[in-house]
Amino acid sequence: MANMNNIVVVFDFDKTIIDIDSDNWVVDELGFTDLFNKLLPSMPWNSLMDRMMKELHDHGKTIDEIKQVLRRVPIHPRVISAIKSAHALGCELRIVSDANTLFIETIVEHLGISDFFSEINTNPGLVDEQGRLRIFPYHDFTKSSHGCSRCPPNMCKGLIIERIQASLTKEGKKMKMIYLGDGAGDYCPSLRLRSEDYMMPRKDFPVWDLISKNPILVKATVRDWTDGEAMERILMGTINEIILSSEEEEDKEKMLSSDNCKISVGIVHEPLLPLALQVPTKSC
Numbered sequence: 288m289a290n291m292n293n294i295v296v297v298f299d300f301d302k303t304i305i306d307i308d309s310d311n312w313v314v315d316e317l318g319f320t321d322l323f324n325k326l327l328p329s330m331p332w333n334s335l336m337d338r339m340m341k342e343l344h345d346h347g348k349t350i351d352e353i354k355q356v357l358r359r360v361p362i363h364p365r366v367i368s369a370i371k372s373a374h375a376l377g378c379e380l381r382i383v384s385d386a387n388t389l390f391i392e393t394i395v396e397h398l399g400i401s402d403f404f405s406e407i408n409t410n411p412g413l414v415d416e417q418g419r420l421r422i423f424p425y426h427d428f429t430k431s432s433h434g435c436s437r438c439p440p441n442m443c444k445g446l447i448i449e450r451i452q453a454s455l456t457k458e459g460k461k462m463k464m465i466y467l468g469d470g471a472g473d474y475c476p477s478l479r480l481r482s483e484d485y486m487m488p489r490k491d492f493p494v495w496d497l498i499s500k501n502p503i504l505v506k507a508t509v510r511d512w513t514d515g516e517a518m519e520r521i522l523m524g525t526i527n528e529i530i531l532s533s534e535e536e537e538d539k540e541k542m543l544s545s546d547n548c549k550i551s552v553g554i555v556h557e558p559l560l561p562l563a564l565q566v567p568t569k570s571c
């Protein structure tokens with residue numbers, strides 16, 4: 288997707304795009320909360336979700352039933368309009384989430400917003416031959432550790448942000464990033480943002496608490512939000528602010544380069560070539 292304004296907006300998914308946690312939502316709606324809570328102390332969240340999908344399958348719950356439950360997730364309507372407006376303004380939108388591909392794709396397709404995202408970084412969710420959803424770790428920790436002690440073994444969102452930053456630098460783009468999230472897993476990315484970026488933590492949620500404890504550690508400008516309405520207002524305000532400031536910068540550059548042309552006019556000698564052979568020279 289063409290990026291028109293050099294802004295990348297990175298969204299967490301659970302409790303950021305949708306208003307609840309999709310993993311909890313599926314487990315609760317299908318009546319498996321007690322078992323989930325019983326097993327939670329004994330295994331990492333990501334492995335537990337794979338196990339819960341086995342339980343659902345063993346109890347005859349189908350992928351279709353899971354998808355039906357996912358299509359009912361609560362979402363603040365302003366979040367959808369915020370996503371559409373950010374895209375219309377030329378921002379590139381990405382998702383970084385500790386849920387899984389099947390949950391996220393089902394929801395964004397149902398909401399009609401899947402085409403607005405250029406990338407979804409999350410744990411692979413694949414349906415096996417028996418019709419059971421398998422949820423695998425984004426980072427295969429059985430082979431090696433991702434090396435970040437802040438994050439769960441299956442995913443370091445900070446490393447994903449670093450990879451995005453590196454790929455954009457390689458393409459020679461001067462990008463500004465806006466990151467939105469609520470959870471403790473969104474703290475690692477907030478530490479990787481640069482001073483020209485923006486961090487949008489959800490107020491009174493774990494990532495906001497962590498940032499508030501030692502605000503100086505985050506180099507990016509921090510702008511908190513409470514609900515979908517505030518998210519839309521603050522996100523749009525920030526995007527417009529960046530666009531305006533980069534336009535001003537462009538204007539300044541144009542003025543400087545047109546000054547250069549005036550100075551050089553007296554010493555430019557056009558070669559006397561037939562019209563058909565003339566190559567375009569620098570246009571000011």
Ligand SMILES: [Mg+2]
Pocket residue numbers: 299300301302303468469470
């Ligand atoms: Mg979240």
Ligand SMILES: [Zn+2]
Pocket residue numbers: 435436437438442443444445446475
């Ligand atoms: Zn990390």
